[in-house]
Amino acid sequence: MFFVRAYPRETQEMVFDAHDRAFAFFRGACTRGIYDNMKTAVDAIFIGRDRRYNRRFAQMCGYYLVEPEACTPAAGWEKGQVENQVGLVRERFFTPRLRFKTLEDLNGWLADKCVA
Numbered sequence: 001m002f003f004v005r006a007y008p009r010e011t012q013e014m015v016f017d018a019h020d021r022a023f024a025f026f027r028g029a030c031t032r033g034i035y036d037n038m039k040t041a042v043d044a045i046f047i048g049r050d051r052r053y054n055r056r057f058a059q060m061c062g063y064y065l066v067e068p069e070a071c072t073p074a075a076g077w078e079k080g081q082v083e084n085q086v087g088l089v090r091e092r093f094f095t096p097r098l099r100f101k102t103l104e105d106l107n108g109w110l111a112d113k114c115v116a
Contacts, residue, residue, distance in 0.1 A: 001026075002085075002088075002089055002092070003021070003022045003025045003026065004089050004093060005018055005021060005022075010038060010040055011040060012040045012056055012057065015038070015040045015041065015057070015060075016056075016060050019060060019064065019066075023064060029064040029065065029066055030066060031065065031066065031067060032066065032067045032068075032069055033061070033066045033067070033068050033069065034069050034070075034071065035068055035069070035070050035071070036070070036071050037051070037070050037071060040054075040057065041053055041054065041057040041068065041070075042054070042057075042070060045070070048072065049069065049070060049072060051068075051070045053068060
């Protein structure tokens with residue numbers, strides 16, 4: 001199950017609000033969060049997975065008892081897991097499901113799309 005919410009930009013207040021609403025939606029918090037080294041959370045990136053999280057983000061994680069884990073820079077497969085979820089959400093929520101009365105109607109529509 002997904003929880004999706006849109007915000008106009010990524011600020012700490014919006015990141016905190018998203019966590020609060022997601023945890024309310026799921027009626028509980030996760031034990032580990034994977035983050036993409038966003039400036040609203042990470043002050044400094046060190047070698048490997050070592051990070052210095054900013055004070056407010058660390059407080060939020062401590063409040064919910066979430067262990068933050070940042071993606072490793074230049075490890076595309078890690079970020080790819082997050083990006084795949086974004087693609088799945090886009091497909092599920094922003095792509096209309098087409099309906100046809102008959103298989104013939106569907107095939108006619110497919111043929112028209114192929115020509116276009």
